[in-house]
Amino acid sequence: MTKLSDTQLVILSVAAQRNDRNVLPLPGSLRGGAAQKVIGTLMKRGLIAETVTDQRAKADPALNRIWRNDEDGRAILLHITDAGLAAIGIEPEQTDINPAPEARTPRTGTKQAKLIEMLRAEDGATIDEIAMALQWRSHTIRGALAGALKKRLGLTITSEKVEGRGRVYAIRD
Template sequence: MTKLSDTQLVILSAAAQRADRNLLPLPGSLRGGAARKVIGALLKRGLIAETVTDQLAKADPALNRIWRNDEDGCAILLHITDAGLAAIGIEPERPDSKPAPKTRETRTGTKQARLIEMLRAEGGATIDEIAAALEWRPHTVRGAMAGALKKKLGLTITSDKTEGRGRAYMIVED
């Protein structure tokens, strides 16, 4: 773990808690040369980074949201880096990694459980067969398959058209 001063820890911890990871505003007691020195040390170690925006807003010490302006007048913000998060013991979030899906289980004896049982049976079941067995309307059957089974439970449902029976739906076991 990187050795940090109390002031650096406070600044990095506050930035880690902000949704935009902006370092500013700095603590009220940190101004002028002291602020530049602390920020300079964090920049040098790669714990924070400057981000140039396309905003033409002027750095205002009263608002304390913009660090400085570049030569074109664009605002430069300060953000904590992944190294900065690691330095204070926070695991950086990876945008490409999706959170683990919630595992859902169906209760036994429910209409949803009966629907799943019918779709897992040999040859599956048609919309009309399911609607008659569960006393549902056909649109309710289609909605339950698309919403509860596919989206919420993550089940894969396929269909085959058979002569004399029509389209039969079935759950594909992974």
């Protein structure tokens, strides 16, 4: 096992726990020249590496998520390498540096499950119909559609105006 300082161990351990394996942000007490020195040592030993992205975001002076920018202005991130994982005793896996978020599944028997059931019905559902069935207010329903269903669960919600019924929402796969 590679001999590492306590600071290096903390940096590598935290990076190993992140889904994207990003080394940044560094511990709050590590700034300026000390941060540069520790990062430089880890890079020389091949325990962390730079990843060039297509992002044009500027590097944060507090070393929040972006390490530096290349000459074209693209953001460069730092990530732990397989050698870095091995140095802290973690078996390297085949991982993607930028994994897709895991799809979540709703619990059964909840109001959210009932909402999904109503939206999956052939005719869909209006805000008024959902409000009556779930005893929710319209702003709660709209929040659930946009937040829980679209963002968290990744469902595709469609909306169309139906004569005599109003705006009808539905989940279409």
